[in-house]
Amino acid sequence: MNTAKTLLNFVLAGALLGIIVASWIVPSFLGWYNETPYATQTMCNLPEVIRKTSSDVLRYQAIGAGIGALVMLVLGVLFVRRASRRARMQAGQTPPTAPPPAAPPATA
Secondary structure (H helix, E strand, C coil), X not given: CHHHHHHHHHHHHHHHHHHHHHHHHHHHHHHHHCCCHHHCCCCXXXXXXXXXXXXXXXXXXXXXXXXXXXXXXXXXXXXXXXXHHHHHHHHHCCCCCCCCCCCCCCCC
């Protein structure tokens, strides 16, 4: 159960990180991608442009969340495997035994 919680935390953190990165990158990408060449003026249907832009931002955020979740899932699996291997190594080692107590000095 602890492993599942750890992996779920990694996946959720990756999804959130993917959404944040996509929210930061996508607006400039969409501006560049939809820019008219040679600085000509165009007339457009503004409600349609707003719907398409909003749809694109949400789609790219979902893609970013999926990629972030997948990458962090792989890192989480590696983290869990490393932690379990470390725990097995420590459990396999026996603690050092204490030396036997010294005999009391002989009294004369």
